[in-house]
Amino acid sequence: MGSLGWPELLLIAVVIMVLFGTKKMPDAARSLGRSLRIFKSETKGLVNDDKDDKAAAPQQPQAAAPAQEIPAPQGDGTTISGVPVSPDQVRRNP
Template structure:
C-alpha cells in the first residue's frame, strides 16, 4: 500500500476545497469523524464478543480435561 505523505495530503485537501467549497468542508470532516468513531465502536464490540467466546471455549476445554 503506497504512502500518501504530506504533499499528497495537501493536494487532496486542495482538491476537496475546490470541489466542495469552504462551507461544506467542516460538515464533511464532522461526518467523516462520526463515521470513523462508529466503525471503531463496532469493531471494538465485535472484538469483545470474539474474546468472550474464546474465554468460554477455554473454560469448556478445562472442564472437559478435569472430567
C-alpha cells in the first residue's frame, strides 16, 4: 500500500466539501485555528510553569488546612448561613 498522492488528496477534499458544504468550511477552519492557537498557548504555559518551578528554591511542604464543617441549619430551616432556602432544599440528618 502506497502513500496518498495529489489525486487522492484532491478527491478527499472534494468529498469533504460535498459532505459538509462550502458554507460551513470557513467556520470549521476558523474554529480549528482557534483550537490550535489555544492548545499552543496552553502548552507554552505548561513549559513556562515547569521552568518557574525549577528556578524557584525548594520549599518545605505545607501542612494541609483542616476541612471546614458546613453549619447545620438553625431555627425553622428557612436559612442556611443566612441564605434563604425552601424547606425541601434543607438536608435533614436522621
